Amino acid sequence: MDYTEIAPIMARLWSPLAAVTSHWQGQDNVQIAVAIAAASIVPDRPRVVVQLYKTNHSHNMVLSGGAFALNFLKPDQTNLIGDFGLVSGRDQEKLAEFDTRPGESGSPILSNCYGYLDCLVVNAMDGGDMTCFLADVIGGKTLAEGEPLWWRDARHELPQEWLERWENKQSSEVATSRANMDQISYTSWQPPK
Secondary structure, three states, X not given: OOHHHOHHHHXXXXXXXXXXXXXXXXXXXXXXXXXXXXXXXXXXXXXXXXEEEOOXXXXXXXXXXXXXXXXEOOOOOOHHHHHHHOOOOOOOOOOOOOOEEEOOOOOEEEOOOOEEEEEEEEEEEEOOOEEEEEEEEEEEEEOOOOOXXXXXXXXXXXXXXXXXXXXXXXXXXXXXXXXXXXXXXXXXXXXXX
16 A cells, blocks of 8 residues: 555544643642544544554553543643653653643543543543553543644744654654554453453
């Protein structure tokens, strides 16, 4: 297959940028995610699917803790891409300087964002290099007017140094993903005890 033939379609499948926050064993963490989708057509039973790569610190926190919050960024919050997406929570406490409160799931909720969804994982599917988490939305609120921040728009606002760091990070992650995509575990997911 010629990837260039489908690249315009694939590029439009990304969601708004969200800071995925999690809490597990006394630690809070956050990462940037762009692969989020609604997963229910029942208005009073909202669900989402979020894709987290296994190399991210948040992955194991969500897998072990069974909860996360999606904090959708506002268009003027491109600076958070650097704070949340270009460093690892293994190396530093990324939320220390931000105003948060614990959601019902225990995951941190950013006080200043476009809006949030507080989520409990109900199932997970191994994708080899990543895990797709299906979650019930147990709380949330839209906090701002207008539109959230989209990756296609954020890219035009980021400093060149950040874009280079992002591309380098992506390049190494693509290599890791390529090597692990077919290593899927078909063992059923079990909720944390």
